[in-house]
Amino acid sequence: MKLQRIRVEQFRQFRQGLELDNLQPGINLIHGPNESGKSTLVRAIRAAFFERYRSKSAEDLAPWGDSSAAPTVEIVFEHKGQRWQLDKRFLKRHRCDLLIDGTSFSGEEAEEKLAELLGYQFPKKGASKEEHWGIPGLLWVEQGTGQDIEKSVLHAGGHLKSALNNLVGEVASSGGDEVIQAVEQQRQELLTATGKPRGDYLALANERETLKQQVSDLQARVTQYQVQVDRLGTLATEYEQANRERPWEVARASMKHAEARFQEIEALQEQQNRGKDSLKQLQQNLSLLQQNQAHWQSQSEQLDQRHKSYESARKQLEQQELASPDLEKSVASARTQYRFAEEALQRARLRDKRVQLQKDCARLNAELAKLIQSQEKARNIQESLSAARKQKQQNHIDPHALRQLRQDQRELDDLNIRIQTAATRVTWNLDAGHSLELDGERIEGQGDKLLLEPGVLDIPGMGNLGIQPGGDDLASLQRKLQRLKQSLSQQLAALAVGSLEAAEARHGRLQDAEVQIQRYDELLNSLAPSGREQLDAMRADLESELLARTAELETLAVTERADEDKGADTKPLSLVESELKQAEEQLAQAESKARSQETELLTARHACEAAHREWQRVQNELSSPERQQQIEVLNRDIAAVEKQRAELELSLKEREAKIEEARPELIRQDIERYRATAEHQEKAQQNRALELSEIRAKLEAWGAEGLEEQCNEQRAELEHVNRRYLELDRRAKALDLLLNLLKEKRQALTRRLQAPLQKHLDHYLSVLFPEANLEVDENLMPGKFSRGSELGQMAELSFGAREQMGLISRLAYADLLQEAGRPTLIILDDTLVHSDAERLDSMKRILFDAATRHQILLLTCHPEKWRDLGVEPRDLAALKLQSTAG
Incomplete structure (x- = not known):
């Protein structure tokens, strides 16, 4: 197309x-x-x-x-x-x-x-x-x-x-789609899209499962009924046998016998515990007696030790007493040297103070002279600053007005140039002896003139010529020129100057004065940041301090002359301080040694006295008759206690053997075992009686229900439903298989269609x-x-x-x-x-x-x-x- x-x-x-x-x-x-x-x-x-x-x-x-x-x-x-x-x-x-x-x-x-x-x-x-x-x-x-x-x-x-359509084939055509749709419709009556049962197929499947469960439940109940019958016979036999033998009573009798035996063992254990306590007390008494015996035996040895300690302390005391006089002499000598060093240090410090005062006076005189010079400079700068401020006041001019004056002057100059450009220029070149009159003014020779207004040129013997310059623009420029001139005059009068140059000169003087004021302010601030009053106060302070230093210096000079009359040495301060420090260290060492020696003397005297008292005490104790009698009594007590301990240890050993032989832990376990056995046997018999009663009641109820008849009826119903279910199951699986085959066939043919489309897609896609x-x-x-x-x-x-x-x-x-x-x-x-x-x-x-x-x-x-x-x-x-x- x-x-x-x-x-x-x-x-x-x-x-x-x-x-x-x-x-x-x-x-x-x-x-x-x-x-x-x-x-x-x-x-x-x-x-x-x-x-x-x-x-x-x-x-x-x-x-x-x-x-x-x-x-x-x-x-x-x-x-x-x-x-x-x-x-x-x-x-x-x-x-x-x-x-x-x-x-x-x-x-x-x-x-x-x-x-x-x-x-x-x-x-x-x-x-x-x-x-x-x-x-x-x-x-x-x-x-x-x-x-x-x-x-x-x-x-x-x-x-x-x-x-x-010619590429797809029959199954992919509308006729093939109708077949697939018909199969899908029939399959949908039995199966969902995911292959799960639906409709009558689902109802039969649910009914089938329900019947299966019911048959299973009934069969389980029948089986349970038979099991319960068997259990009833076994349980009745066990119950009768237990009633005859009564094992719980046998267990309780054994428990009582074990309890009696255990009580006997507990009595032996109590006796054993008391015997152990008695043995412990005997051992404690024996230990105390033996300690006393050892103490009396050690006192004889201590007597010789006390005498040796006393002799050693006495010799130490004699040595300390001999050393005391030498140490006292050393302390007295060190104190004398320290006093001489202190006096020398005081004289040296007075000399250094005099020198420092002399330096302070010289420094104060120099600072005072410098301050007086600064005061003079500040006074001169202040006068110059006042003059500069006066000059600034005299040459004050408004900067905004000056800028306006400059602008108007520039406009006036530009306007004059424009007027001269627009005006009519008359030039002449007359022969010698000839002249003309221009606006009543005689002209001759060569020259020129700008006419800003209409003019008349008289020509002798011929008449005159009228000259009209510029036109309307020139007239407008002249009017603007007059306005600017008038404005400039008013501005000059307001500024009290005769010209722009005079105003510029005044402004220059004003700027110079401002620069000088700034410089003088900075100089004055550098000399006296807080003002000249600060300089005056500083001068008064310096003069007062100088007077005080001078008076103190004169007093020190009198004292120093008196020391010189006495012939005192004039060593430097650093040397005197070093000698004082050395004397102080020597004094401290001497005093420390004296204190240590005194402490050691007191310690030695105290130790000697204490050693003598202790030696005398032990000697008195050992030589008394009462002590000999106490030693004999102590030896008899020790022998008696050792005999009682041996007898008690033998008794404890024999009793412990009897207790171990009886095994009390096993007897305690026997008691618990017999008690639990009696309880379990008795409870088991009670449970048998209860279970017998429940089983008899349950069997009577199940026998009345006719479980086997119900189970047979449910089995027959399940077989009928299962036959119908299997018919629909085979049909559903057949339809599902047929639909899958048809779809696979259509998918295969569809892939044949996809192949040329995929080819064209790949053709374009490979470019991009x-x-x-x-x-x-x-x-x-x-x-x-x-x-x-x-x-x-x-x-x-x-x-x-x-x-x-x-x-x-x-x-x-x-x-x-x-x-x-x-x-x-x-x-x-x-x-x-x-x-x-x-x-x-x-x-x-x-x-x-x-x-x-x-x-x-x-x-x-x-x-x-x-x-x-x-x-x-x-x-x-x-x-x-x-x-x-x-």
Whole structure:
């Protein structure tokens, strides 16, 4: 299908009509700015094919505000060597005429002819919508919808399959679909989409399971009934035997016997504990007695030790007493030397103080002289500062007024220059002996004069000439000159100066005075930051301090002369301080030794006295008769206690052997074992009696229910339901198998259809993404996209990439339709606007390749991006102007 000419009239913004002819079989690039009518042209093509000519929903096709318009679209195209011409008018005088190589059709017949050709359908009522557009809806891309392809493929799916029916085969045809639908319908009566039972099949399955459970429950109850009968016989035998033997009473008798034996052992253990306590007390008494015995034995040895200690302490005391006189002499000598050193230090300090006072007096005299000099400088600077301030006051001038005066003077000078330029210059060169009069002034020889006002030139013997200079501009300049002169005079009078130069001179003197004031202020601040009063106060302080230092110096001089009369030494202060420190250290050492010797003497005297007292005490104790008697009594007590301990240890050993032989822990365990046995045997007999009663009652109830009869009836019902269930189960499985086989067959045939479509997709995709792959599903819908290690759905790509992939898919569909002999026309309204330069270049190659097989209408508002497409662009705005001019 190749469009040759399109004409629209009274269609939205095309009131006067627009004709687009000489359309090429390949790419037709139509460009224009926004709102130039590109989308309107596309809307006209879509309306010509999609909208019923009688449609009442076509009001939006008329020009805005024109209710009497009749939107008209005329399209001429060629298909398979035949010339088709469509004339369609909407709203007013609506009609539809179709001419095919001389054969005419009109009205709905013509519309159905077009729908059959292109593969779309008309709505039964209302405006045409996306679901009616079929194949044109897939290949004609509106502005901003290039990335959305899923719905277009879905709506064109039936037409695609119908157009390619010869490639699909019988199962994929409508007849094959009916078979699959019939099988699916019968399968759906028995199975859900996931293969689970439903309907009668599900009801029978549930009933079957219910009956199985009921039969199982009844069989379990019958089995349990038989088990309970057997249990009743066994339990009755055990109950009678236990009543005869009464094992719990035997266990209690054994427990009492074990308890009696355990009480006997506890009595032995109590005796053993008391014996151990007695043995412990005997051992404590024996230990105390032995300690006393050892103490008395050690006192004899201590007597010799005490005497030796006393002799040693006495000799130490004698040595300390001999050393005391020498140490006292050393302390007295050190104190004398320390006193002499202190007196020498005091004299040296007085000398140093006198020298320091002399230096202080000299420093104070120098500072006083410097301060007096600073006071003099400050007074001179203050006088200069006052003079500078007076000069500033005398030469004060307003800087704003001075700037205004300068500006007005510059304007006056500029105005004078302009006046001189605009004025009439009269020049003359008269011969000798001749003269003229200009405004009553005689002129002769050579010269010139500027005339700012009208003048009269008198020529003797001839009359006069009137000279009118400048014109209106000169008069205006003169008036402005007078105003400026008057303003300057007023400003000079206000500033009390005669000229601008005088004002500038005053301003210069003012600036000099300000600089001097700043410099004098800085000098004065450097001399007296707090003012001259500070200098006066500092001078008074210095004079007072100098007077005090002088008086103190005179007093020290009198004292120093008295020391010189006594013949005192004149050593330096540092040497005297060193001698004093040395004397102090020697005194401290002597006093320390004296104190240590005194302490040692007192310690030795005390130790000697204590050693003598201790030696005398021990000697008195050892020689007393009472002590001898106590030693004899102590020896007898020790012998008696040792005998009692031996007897008690033998008794404890024999009793411990009896206790260990009796094994009290085992007897305690026997008591617990017999007690638990009696309780368990008695409880077991009680449980047997209770269980016998329950089993008898349960068996009586089950016997009345007729469990075996109920079980047989439920088995018969289960067999009946199971036969019906197996019939439906076989039918469901057969239908499921048949449906799977049919679908597998259709999928295999569908893959045969996908192969050529995949081939065309790969052809275009290799240009844009060399390593990528785009798969289509059984509904011919592009879906899974892979590129290298990346794997995902096409819908997950970026907006620009989805737009590019959408166009590639549409071109592949067009190639497939062309192979099936169906007409193809591709319309792209402002597409690929989200593509970068590199991707757009690849898409141009793809479009140029597709244009060798299909006609493409490419409308854009960016013609500069398509300059290298290899086709001649057509300016829609220029076409509109041509149509209007025609």
